[in-house]
Amino acid sequence: MGAITEASTSKFIDVEEGEIKGRIHVNDAGNGEEVVVMFHGSGPGASGWSNFHRNVDAFVDAGYRVLLIDSPGFNKSYPLVTASRDGAYAQAVKGVMDQLGIARAHMIGNSMGAATAMRMAVDYPEMVGKLIMMGGGSVGASTTVPMPTEGLKRLQGLYRQPTMENLRLMLDIFVYDPSTLTEELINGRFENMTRRPEHLTNFVQSLGISGGRSNYSHLLPKLTLPTMVIWGRDDRFVPLDLGLRMLWGMPNAELHVFSRCGHWAQWEHADRFNRLVLDFLAR
Secondary structure, rough: OOOOHHHHEEEEEEEEEEOOOOOOOOEOOOOOOOOOOEEOOOOOOOOOHHHOOOOOHHHOOOOOOOEEOOOOOOOOOOOOOOHHHHHHHHHHHHHHHHHOOHHHHHEEEHHHHHHHHHHHHHHHHHHHHEEEEOOOOOOOOOOOOOOHHHHHHHHHHHHOOOHHHHHHHHHHHOOOHHHHHHHHHHHHHHHHHHOOHHHHHHHHHHHHHOOEEEEEEOHHHHOOOOEEEEEEEEOOOOOHHHHHHHHHHHHOOEEEEEEHHHHHOHHHHHHHHHHHHHHHOOO
């Protein structure tokens, strides 16, 4: 088997599911019987590959098939304006899985992607095995940090003024140690962000008509499937107390906190993250 790259795993799936009617971009790696689907966050220029390129090989080597799905309105997927972002993104995932003949998969979501994973578990529970959520902000406001957080303010500022200066301002507090972010990564994110400017304006419009961030606190008791909640102790986008709220609310959840870690646990502590989640999936 050759090296796993973005280009070698790239494919497009035409989806018609609910309000989703368009081409969804997917990176599809490995051929294991068990499938892991990974969902990226909401930052400008985000994609499945940019969020999870440090994780794909480990999961494929462990015998899994891995799908990285670009949510509609992001990266190479088709543009979308919607009042129900998380629900629409979950519809896109269902459509992709149906088209690929995948009946059930484990869900891994970072930030906004955690809300997508949660909606999959609520809307299509028969399609979800285990649930892993990192830095998800879909359970209401923090009680320890003023909202919106510093990170979310910078993210929203970047959407409205998508400059390299504003991208660096956001990334400077995105991870615990910004010196680990290479120029290649930063430039790649900027290229993703500016290649499809309609994605940026559409996201701002969607935020306006949806009324802002989702709150699924009331759904937590219904999520009885095995769940791992992962957080960065130093997350300046979505504070740690929201992870504790998830832990308290879900009947079958556990929480792991990485110290010296910001909002991107799967990237900042990739090797430890991979071992932690693979062990959880193997139980």
